[in-house]
Amino acid sequence: MDSAFVRSFPNAPSLTTGGNLRHTKNIYYANCYVPKVLEHKSKTQIEHKFWRLRQPSLNHHYQCTGWGSTYQERSRKYDVKATPEPSFDSKRSASDSKNILDCVKSFLTAFYKLSIPVATITRILSIISASLLAVEKLSDISPIFFIGVLQVMVPHLFMDIYINGVNQLFDIEIDKINKPYLPLASGEISYKTGVIVVASSLTLSLCFGWIIGSWPLIWGLLSCFLIWTAYSIDVPLLRWKKYPLLAAMCMFVTWAFVCPIAFFLHMQTFVFKKPVVFPRSLVFVVVFISFYFVGMALYKDIPDIEGDKTYGINSLPTRIGLKRAFWISISLLEIPFGVALLAGATSSSHLWIKIITGFGHAALASLLWYKAKSVDLKSKASIASFYIFIWKVLSMEYFLMPFIR
The missing domain is CATH 1.10.600 (Farnesyl Diphosphate Synthase)
Incomplete structure (x- = not known):
C-alpha cells in the first residue's frame, strides 16, 4: 500500500514527516494529497497536508503510524476505518413520503371545503x-x-x-x-x-x-x-x-x-x-x-x-x-x-307525538327569530x-x- 500511495502522486519525489506531525497517532480524513516540494536555502523539507472532504455515505478515517527522518523515505502503515451513515436515498425517501402525506392532507381539506x-x-x-x-x-x-x-x-x-x-x-x-x-x-x-x-x-x-x-x-x-x-x-x-x-x-x-x-x-x-x-x-x-x-x-x-x-x-x-x-x-x-x-x-x-312536534317546531321558530x-x-x-x-x-x-x- 505504501508504494501504491506514492505512485498515485507522480510529482512527489519522496514522503517525509513534516514539522506538524507528532509521535502520537493522528487521524486524517480522505481524500488526501501531497503538495509540491518547497525548496529552502538551508534545507528541503516536504510537509504533509491532509485535507478533510466529506463523502456522502462513508467517512473514511486514515490512521498514520510510524516515524521517519528527513531526506529518507520511511514505510508507513495506513489503517482504513469506515463509519456508515444513513444513505442519502433513505433520507430523500423519508422526506418524499412526508411531502406526499402533506399533499394528500391538504387536498382532502380542500376537497372537504369544495363539497x-x-x-x-x-x-x-x-x-x-x-x-x-x-x-x-x-x-x-x-x-x-x-x-x-x-x-x-x-x-x-x-x-x-x-x-x-x-x-x-x-x-x-x-x-x-x-x-x-x-x-x-x-x-x-x-x-x-x-x-x-x-x-x-x-x-x-x-x-x-x-x-x-x-x-x-x-x-x-x-x-x-x-x-x-x-x-x-x-x-x-x-x-x-x-x-x-x-x-x-x-x-x-x-x-x-x-x-x-x-x-x-x-x-x-x-x-x-x-x-x-x-x-x-x-x-x-x-x-x-x-x-x-x-x-x-x-x-x-x-x-x-x-x-x-x-x-x-x-x-x-x-x-x-x-x-x-x-x-x-x-x-x-x-x-x-x-x-x-x-x-x-x-x-x-x-x-x-303531537306535543313533541308542537314544542319542537315552536322552539325552532323562536330560535330562528332570536x-x-x-x-x-x-x-x-x-x-x-x-x-x-x-x-x-x-x-x-x-x-x-x-x-x-
Whole structure:
C-alpha cells in the first residue's frame, strides 16, 4: 500500500514527516494529497497536508503510524476505518413520503371545503327523513330499508359534489370577493383539478344510479343535474343564478319537489315494492320545504351582494336593498313553522307525538327569530354565520318531519 500511495502522486519525489506531525497517532480524513516540494536555502523539507472532504455515505478515517527522518523515505502503515451513515436515498425517501402525506392532507381539506359539508349533511338527513315517510310499521325498518337508504345516499352525495363544484368553477372571480376561503378561489385546488373532480363526481353519481336501477332515483339525479347545471354555467340562455326568480326556483324545485318525492318513491316502489301513493306526511314535507327554501334562496344572495354588484348579477338584494331583503327572507323562513304547528295539531298521531312536534317546531321558530335579531347586517361574517345557522335549523327539522302523519 505504501508504494501504491506514492505512485498515485507522480510529482512527489519522496514522503517525509513534516514539522506538524507528532509521535502520537493522528487521524486524517480522505481524500488526501501531497503538495509540491518547497525548496529552502538551508534545507528541503516536504510537509504533509491532509485535507478533510466529506463523502456522502462513508467517512473514511486514515490512521498514520510510524516515524521517519528527513531526506529518507520511511514505510508507513495506513489503517482504513469506515463509519456508515444513513444513505442519502433513505433520507430523500423519508422526506418524499412526508411531502406526499402533506399533499394528500391538504387536498382532502380542500376537497372537504369544495363539497360544502353543511349542505351535504342536510342532504343526508333529508334522505333519511323522506325514506322514513314510507315506513308504515316498525317491521319495515329492516336491513332492506337501510340498503335502500344507502342506494339513495351514495349517488346523491356525488351529485352534491358536482353541484357545489360546478358552481364554484364558474364563480371563481366572484368568490374571490365574496368567499375567498373556498378552495378554487383561494388556489388550494387548481382549475384543472376542479374540473376533474367535478366531472368524476357527476360520472360516478349517474353510474351508481344506473347500476342500482331505480327509476325514481335516476329521475331525481338527472333532474338535479339539469337544474343546477343551468343555474351555474355561463352560456347563453342559462346561468339562471343571474335572475332572482329563476335562482329561487332552482332551490325551490330541487329541495321541495325533486328530492323528497324521488327519495320517497324509491323506498315505496323500488325497495318495499308497494304501489305509488302520496301520503299526508309527504304533502306536509313538500309544503314546508317550499316556503323554507324560497326564504333560503332569497337569503343566499345576501352574503354575495358585493360580488354580485361588481359583476352585474341583479339579485333581489341588490335591487331592493340589504335590510329589506333580509327581513323578507326571515318572514318566509318563519311561515313553514306555522304550517307545521297546524299540521301537527290536526294529525292522526298519538297525543304525546303531537306535543313533541308542537314544542319542537315552536322552539325552532323562536330560535330562528332570536338569532335573526342579533345579526349585524354590516358584518359579512355575521351574515354568513346566520346562513349556516339556517341550514342547521333545517337539519333539526328533518328529525321532526317523519312524526307528522
